[in-house]
Amino acid sequence: MSESKNVNAFGLTKKDYLGAKTTLCTGCGHNSITAVLTNALFLSQINPYKVAKVSGIGCSSKTPAYFLNSSHSFNSMHGRMAPVATGAKITNKDLYTLGISGDGDTASIGIGGFIHLIRRNLPMLYVIENNGVYGLTKGQFSATADKGSKIKSGDKSPFETIDLCSMALDLGCGFVARSFSGDNKQLTQILLAAMKHKGTAVIDIISPCVTYANNEGSTKSFTYVKEHLSPLHQIGLVEPSEDIKVDYNEGETTQVKMPDGSTLTLKKIKKGHDVFNREETIKTLIETRDSGQILTGIFYINENQKNVLDHLNLSDTPLAHLPTDQMQPDPKHLTEILKGFK
Numbered sequence: 001m002s003e004s005k006n007v008n009a010f011g012l013t014k015k016d017y018l019g020a021k022t023t024l025c026t027g028c029g030h031n032s033i034t035a036v037l038t039n040a041l042f043l044s045q046i047n048p049y050k051v052a053k054v055s056g057i058g059c060s061s062k063t064p065a066y067f068l069n070s071s072h073s074f075n076s077m078h079g080r081m082a083p084v085a086t087g088a089k090i091t092n093k094d095l096y097t098l099g100i101s102g103d104g105d106t107a108s109i110g111i112g113g114f115i116h117l118i119r120r121n122l123p124m125l126y127v128i129e130n131n132g133v134y135g136l137t138k139g140q141f142s143a144t145a146d147k148g149s150k151i152k153s154g155d156k157s158p159f160e161t162i163d164l165c166s167m168a169l170d171l172g173c174g175f176v177a178r179s180f181s182g183d184n185k186q187l188t189q190i191l192l193a194a195m196k197h198k199g200t201a202v203i204d205i206i207s208p209c210v211t212y213a214n215n216e217g218s219t220k221s222f223t224y225v226k227e228h229l230s231p232l233h234q235i236g237l238v239e240p241s242e243d244i245k246v247d248y249n250e251g252e253t254t255q256v257k258m259p260d261g262s263t264l265t266l267k268k269i270k271k272g273h274d275v276f277n278r279e280e281t282i283k284t285l286i287e288t289r290d291s292g293q294i295l296t297g298i299f300y301i302n303e304n305q306k307n308v309l310d311h312l313n314l315s316d317t318p319l320a321h322l323p324t325d326q327m328q329p330d331p332k333h334l335t336e337i338l339k340g341f342k
């Protein structure tokens, strides 16, 4: 942050990161996420004019309208956030790509896109606002509903849950985390760290739907989540120019060097969790899930992976800014290329 805490490197204030007034239900977890995300984008010194917000369809997918008024934004189709984000990033790699999706949007109709986006390691922040229901269409169970969880109508979910963090880990995602919309402090730190990751960063945020799934028996209600939270560590992020002020010398800590030179410090609360060990992390996630606890924190980090842009060997100038004559072969080369197909 520059001279004044209220103004960032672009001379912008927090107000410049706001969006339209929310139209979601009062008390919806998604509104809390919007507030934390807005603050984290400001603190991260991300230029709002260089952000591409992409979403699908759902209450969660409406939220990009409620922050970063000046950014590029595409509210796409249900389950299509991932392919649209892929196209946007490849076309203009200079834009910071921020995807907002729901559990319905990602874990059902959009599951194929989710899988392939992670497999390609598209540099972006993928936020899932997870309430276990299709909020926008009046609260049917989604595929992330826990088996046995109840919705307001009294129905119990009979099926196994899809754990998007376990799935992301299995696919080799290099930044996987979970938080809770009501944990402002932890969510801020996770978002700040995720915004520095150079590949796909997936954050599954449990976000209660107060209208359709905040009842007794729902495992995504505010009360249940608060009572069953099991944080892995305390998180601190130190910018490259700052002295390390975070008091993390005592006890077991892990330090992670982020690509921009900042240091992420994770002070362990749960003994033995190794943020670099994918297999053990998957095992821990399954064990915690089976015990009915909700593990939160940064589960896994790998900063040594190539991302899709490295593989594509793109020009320094983003494709969107190249003139037409540089985007297509000249007639002589085109003839040679075509000869090769004969």
Ligand SMILES: Cc1ncc(C[n+]2csc(CCOP(=O)(O)OP(=O)(O)O)c2C)c(N)n1
Pocket (backbone or CB within 6 Å): 057, 058, 059, 060, 061, 077, 078, 101, 102, 103, 104, 105, 106, 129, 131, 133, 134, 135, 136, 137, 142
């Ligand atoms: C192709 C298509 N199928 C179904 C729908 C209906 N639909 C709209 S939103 C939605 C689910 C939204 O759930 P989720 O992504 O979890 O978002 P939430 O509202 O819970 O935040 C569905 C099924 C649609 N709009 N388009």
Ligand code: SF4
Pocket (backbone or CB within 6 Å): 024, 025, 027, 028, 029, 030, 059, 060, 131, 135, 136, 208, 209, 210, 211, 212
């Ligand atoms: S229906 Fe549920 S998810 Fe949608 S805005 Fe209301 S509380 Fe939020």
Ligand SMILES: [Mg+2]
Pocket (backbone or CB within 6 Å): 058, 102, 103, 104, 129, 130, 131, 132, 133, 134, 135, 142
């Ligand atoms: Mg949902």
